[in-house]
Amino acid sequence: MVEQHIASAFDRDLEAIQAQIMKMGGLVEAAIVDSARALETRDEELAQQVRIGDQAIDGLEELINEEAARVIAMRAPAAVDLRVVLSVMKIAGNLERIGDYSKNIAKRTGVLVQWHDSTDSSAALRRMAREVELMLKDALDAYIQRDVELAADVILRDREVDQMYNALFREFLTHMMEDPRNITSCMHLHFIAKNIERMGDHVTSIAEELIYLVTGSRPEDDRPKADTTSTAIEET
Numbered sequence: 001m002v003e004q005h006i007a008s009a010f011d012r013d014l015e016a017i018q019a020q021i022m023k024m025g026g027l028v029e030a031a032i033v034d035s036a037r038a039l040e041t042r043d044e045e046l047a048q049q050v051r052i053g054d055q056a057i058d059g060l061e062e063l064i065n066e067e068a069a070r071v072i073a074m075r076a077p078a079a080v081d082l083r084v085v086l087s088v089m090k091i092a093g094n095l096e097r098i099g100d101y102s103k104n105i106a107k108r109t110g111v112l113v114q115w116h117d118s119t120d121s122s123a124a125l126r127r128m129a130r131e132v133e134l135m136l137k138d139a140l141d142a143y144i145q146r147d148v149e150l151a152a153d154v155i156l157r158d159r160e161v162d163q164m165y166n167a168l169f170r171e172f173l174t175h176m177m178e179d180p181r182n183i184t185s186c187m188h189l190h191f192i193a194k195n196i197e198r199m200g201d202h203v204t205s206i207a208e209e210l211i212y213l214v215t216g217s218r219p220e221d222d223r224p225k226a227d228t229t230s231t232a233i234e235e236t
Contacts, residue, residue, distance in 0.1 A: 010075045017067050017088050018144070021095075024060040025140045027053065028095045029133050031102035032199065036129035038109045039192065040122040050106035057099035064092040087213045091143065094202040094209075098136070101195040101202075105129075108188050121168060121189055125196065128164040131157070132199045139206040148214050151207040155219065161200035168193045 031050050038047035068089045071077065077085055135154050142150040172186040172193075212218045 047106035
């Protein structure tokens, strides 16, 4: 009876923490969408809302980590149960980083208001952000449903985000070479594209965490990358 009571208490604690994860995920999804919309429409007020909203995301990560640490200390979960608690903490960390990248995009929106976008890239950046937002939704659904196939699909879709990023990188490079006056705006837009690409990497990490949680092992293959051209140039 005592063991059964402990198990049910652990389940309740875990359900409460996972509810916070889903709340945090919802806020992050909204931050991705709003930061991309603010960029496309040059809406400084919406960009400011994204920046302010990041505080709530940070607060939820702190709350989740505190609750997870409390569960570990009080319930002393073993084996699979411990893996569940640790996965929650790692997912919260990835969500917090995605929120930070959304905030970074919002910060650059105010700067770009002063510059003409000669590349007309805002719509492409919004589509790229939309793909990441859909990936995140599926990654969180996969986590709740313990759906390994859906998580694996999310990982594969990161390739599409990489392709979008590389296409934009080449476009920005071309515009900077054609006219030096484009350098400042293109550099800001490139950093935004890179932030979105990194969001995709963190979403992929969430999907990989679910696969590890369910199977006990991480995907063996390296993440599929669509192209390494931009990375090679950035590292030189």
